[in-house]
Amino acid sequence: MTGSLIDILRGAIGPDHVLAGGDLEAWERDRRSRARGRALAVVRPGSTADVAAVVRACAATGTAIVPQGGNTGLVLGSIPDDSGTRVVLSLSRMRAVREIDPANLTMTVEAGCVLHDVREAAAGAGLLFPLSLASEGSCTIGGNLATNAGGTQVLRYGNARELCLGLEVVTAAGDVWDGLSGLRKDNTGYDLRDLFVGSEGTLGVITAATLKLFPRPAATHTAWLAVPSMEQAVALLALAQRRLAGELSGFEVIGRHALSVVASQFPQLRIPIPAGDGDACCVLLEAGMNASGEHAEGRFQALLAAALEAGCATDAVMAANIAQARALWQVRDSISPAQAAEGLNIKHDIALPVSRIPDFVAACGARLEQAIPGVRLVIFGHLGDGNLHYNVQAPDGSDAAAFLHGQEAGVNAIVHDAVAARGGSIAAEHGIGSLKVDILPRYKPAVALGLMRAIKRALDPLDIMNPGRVLRP
Template sequence: MTDLIASLRRIVGDNHVLTDGDLSAYEQDWRRREHGKALAVVRPGSTEEVATVVKACAANGTAIVPQGGNTGLVVGSTPDTSGTQVVLNLGRMNAVRALDKDNLTITVDAGCILQSLQERCEKEGFLFPLSLAAEGSCTIGGNLGTNAGGTQVVRYGNTRELCLGLEVVNAQGEIWNGLKGLRKDNTGYDLRNLFIGSEGTLGVITAATMKIYPMPASQLTAWAALPSFEAAVQLLGLAHQYLGAGLTGFEVMNRFALTLVDKHMPQLRVPFIDNPDFPYAVVLENSDSESEAHARARFEALMEAAFEQEIALDAVVAENLGQAHNLWHIRESIPLAQVEEGLNIKHDISVPISRIPAFVEHATAVLAHKVPGMRLVNFGHLGDGNLHFNVQAPEGMDAKAFLEEREHEINHIVYDAVAEFGGSISAEHGIGTLKAATLPDYQSPVALSMMRSIKQALDPQGIMNPNCMLARQA
C-alpha cells in the first residue's frame, strides 16, 4: 500500500494525494449518514493523470471510488470504513474546454461545478437547463454518473438527455474519447448511456459534451391552487397542450409541505396558504422564445381553461423576476422546512403519471393505517412522474427514534406500493450504497443478471466503486 501511495504521489504530485488531517469532506456523505476511511484521496489534474492513477490502482487490485462534488443522496461517492479504497476526486479538473455556438454544445471537464457551467452559458447568451438543489456544489461528472434529474426534466430530460458525448477512463485505465458532440451517430453500442448513470462502477467520466439552448426570451412562473391530486395530473395535460415545449417546469406540493414552509419560513408568504380548501398546489414555468407578453398570454389562456374545467381554483402569475424567484424559493425550501421540523424518511420514487393519483391514495392509506399520525410531505416533479414522498414522524414524537425504529419498514411500505403501480424506487438519486441491498427486491432478475454480466465484462477485477449499486449481487 505504501508503494501504491508513493506511485500516486508521483503521478499527481504530493500536494494532491491526501492521507492525513480532516478528510471529512471526502469521506463523509452529504447527508452525513456514513463516515468512511480512505486509503488516500487523489486529486488528479488531467485525464492522463486519471488514466495513470487507475492503472496503478488496477495493478495493485485497489478499489477506486470516483467523486465529484460529493453531494449525492444515496452514499455513492464515499469510501467504506476499510481504509483500503482510493477516493478519486475530480474537483481539480474543472475547465470549460469549448463552447460551440453553432453546434449548441459545451465541452467541460467532469469536475466543473454545475452552477459555473450554467453561468458560463448564460454569459454567452445560452441556457444549460440542468438545475437542482445542489447546483452550487455538485459537478457535471457527478450529475452524469448519477443521471441527475431536477426541475427542468419535463422539457429537457435528465442529465442523460442533455449529453452528446463523454470522455471516460475505463477500469483498465484506457482513455475513451467520445466527445464528438454529434446529434446522430450510429457506429456501435451506446457506451455513452451505459456510463451515464453507472455511478462510477464501470469507469471514470473525465469530460463531457453537453447540449445548450438559446436563452429563451422569457421564463415566466405561475402558482396554482388545486382541489385534488387528480386535478394536478389534468392540469399537467392541459399545460402540455397549451404551452407545448414551453412547459419547462411543473412541480406539485401537498398542503402539509407548504404549511411546513409557512411555519418555519413565514417571510416567504406561501400563496393561498390560509385557504384549507386547497390540498395541493403546483408551480409552473413557461419558457417562451418570443416575449414575456406572449408567455403571459399563453399562461392566461391555460389558466382560463383550467378554471373553466375546475381543475384549478386560484392562481397567480409572477409579475416580475423577484416574484418568480419567490415562488420557486417556496418550492425549493420544502427540504429545509422538513429539517426544521425534524428528521424524516425520504423517498425518491416515480410512477407512470396516469397512475400517480391512485398510487398516492393507496400509499397514503397504507401508511396512515400502519403508522398512525405519520405526516406526509408529498412534493416533487409531477411533470416527470417523480415524487419525493417523505414521511415525517407523528407530531410530538422523537424524530430520531422514529427513524431508527420505522425507516426500514416504511421504506418497504412505500416501495411495495411503488412496485404495485409499476414505478421505480429511485427516480433521480440513484442506488449508491444506500439502496444497494434493496435493489434486488424491486429490479427485474433478468435485468440484474444482464447488469452483472456487463459489470463483469468491463470491470473484471471489480475495482470500480465496488460497494455501490450492484454490490450485494456480486
C-alpha cells in the same frame, strides 16, 4: 504495499495531490452527514492522463477507487466504505471549459466543473445549459452525469443523460476512451455513452463531457395554483402540455402538509396562495416561452383561466416580474430546508407513470395511516416527470429519532411496494449508491440484474470501480 501504492500515486500526479494520513473528512463524509467512511488516500488528478495513471496504479494493486465530484449525492455513492482500503478519486481540479461551439449548440467541459459554472459559461455565450438542481453551487457535471441527475427542468429538456452528447472516460483498465462528440446522430455501434451515464462510477471514471446547449427562452412565466386533488393536478398537467407543449418547463407539486411545514419553519416567507381547506396541493408552473411579448403572456394567462374554468385549480396567481417568480420558487426550494429544521423523516425518491400518481398517493397514504396513525406526509416534487419526493414524518408529538429507527424499514417497504405495484421506480433521480443497493433486488427483475452484473464483470473484471455500489458482487 500500501506505502508503495501511495508513492506510485505521488510520483504519477505529484505529491501535493495525493492526500493520505491527514484529515480527510471532507471526502469521507456525505453532505447530509449520515455516514462517514475511511479512505486509504484522496487523490486529486489534474488531467485525464493523471486519472488514467491513478486507475492503472490502483488496478495493478487491486485497489478500489471511489470517484467523487462535489460529494453532494444523496445515496452514499461517492464516499468510501469504512475499510480504509479505498482511494477517493476527486475530480475537483479538472474544471476547464474546453470548448464552446455556439453554431453547434454544444460545449465540452471537464468532469470537475461545478454545475453553476457550466451554466454560467453557457450563459456567457448567450445560451442555456438547462440542468438545474438545488446543489448546483457545489455539485459537479461529472457527478451529475455519473448519477444521471434530474432537477427542475427535466420536463422540457430531459435528465442529465439527454443533455449529454459525448463523454471522455477512463476505463477500469486505465485506458482513455475519447468519446467526446458534438454529434446529434451517431450510429457507429453500442451506446457506450449512456452506459457510463448513470453507472455511479462503477464502470469507469467520466473525465469530460460534450453537452447540449439551447437558445434561452424569450420570456419566462411563472404561476402558483391551488389544486383540489391529485387527480386535478394530473388534469392540470395535461391541460398545460396541450396548450404550451415544449414551452412547459416546470411543473412542481407541493402537498398540503409540505406547505404547512414551510409556513411553520419559515414564517417570513409569503405563501402565495395557501392550499384552501378543500385543496390537496399547490402547483408551481413555469413556462419558458419561445417568443416574448403580450401574445405569449396572453397564452400563459389563458392557460390559468382555462385551469380555473375546468376546475383543475381553485385559485391562481401569476408572477408579475422576476422577483415575484423567484419568491414562488423560494417557497418550493424551502421544503427540504424546512424539513431538515423540523427534524428527521423517512425520504423516498420515487417515480411513477403520471397517470398512476393519484391512485398511488391515495392508496399509499391510507396504508401508512393504517400502519402509523397520525403519520404526516411531506409530498412534493416534479409531477411533470412523474417524480415525487415522498417523505414520511412521525406523528405530531412523537419522537422523531425513535420513529426513524423503529419504522424506517417498514415504511420503506410500504412505499416501495406501492410504487412497484404501479410500475414505478424506487430511485427516480438520486440513484442507488450504497443506500438502496440491498433493496434493489426486491424491485428490479432478476434478468435485469443479471445483465447488469454481466456488464460490470465485462468492463471492470477486477471489481475496483466503486465496488458494492449499485450492485453487490
